[in-house]
Amino acid sequence: MKELAKIQAVLKAPKQQFNSFGKYKYRSCEDILEAVKPLLAENNCTLIISDKLIYLGGRFYIEATATIINEKQEQISTTGLARESETKKGMDAAQITGSASSYARKYALNGLFAIDDTKDSDTTNTGQNRNWSAEIKAAKDIHELKEIWSKMSIPEQKKYAALFTDKKQSL
Numbered sequence: 040m041k042e043l044a045k046i047q048a049v050l051k052a053p054k055q056q057f058n059s060f061g062k063y064k065y066r067s068c069e070d071i072l073e074a075v076k077p078l079l080a081e082n083n084c085t086l087i088i089s090d091k092l093i094y095l096g097g098r099f100y101i102e103a104t105a106t107i108i109n110e111k112q113e114q115i116s117t118t119g120l121a122r123e124s125e126t127k128k129g130m131d132a133a134q135i136t137g138s139a140s141s142y143a144r145k146y147a148l149n150g151l152f153a154i155d156d157t158k159d160s161d162t163t164n165t166g167q168n169r170n171w172s173a174e175i176k177a178a179k180d181i182h183e184l185k186e187i188w189s190k191m192s193i194p195e196q197k198k199y200a201a202l203f204t205d206k207k208q209s210l
Contacts (some may be wrong), residue, residue, distance in 0.1 A: 046082060101121050
């Protein structure tokens with residue numbers, strides 16, 4: 040889809056939010072949507088985001104699907120998953136689900152619009168000299184893994200390769 044390629048080439052969704060607890064910058068689902076809406080209009084495309092609840096490995100996850108549709112009704116979709124926390128201090132059940140939905144939607148949008156975390160401000164965080172291999176091995180779930188990856192300043196492919204090969208030491 041040529042429209043998607045154009046949008047991916049020009050989309051800028053910088054990390055403008057700041058997590059004061061973890062001391063890192065991040066982008067929210069809303070930040071991505073704000074940046075992409077004018078580009079969708081310019082390219083006569085529609086974006087639809089939907090959620091569904093799935094049961095996987097004894098836990099419930101929110102699976103978000105982001106779909107772009109052009110004037111010819113061609114469409115491309117990507118998905119993102121996020122697990123609901125059993126509890127989260129200061130949040131009721133609806134807020135926990137909403138938080139998981141927002142997180143899953145953000146990662147579906149990242150995939151659809153080829154948003155790459157390797158070139159933005161996280162690379163200036165003080166975590167470059169950390170033992171990423173040990174942290175990846177210690178991660179208990181995909182949410183924790185994505186948290187770790189968001190702080191790493193290495194290419195996305197290398198992050199995934201670390202899960203499935205013995206190259207974890209080379210991170």
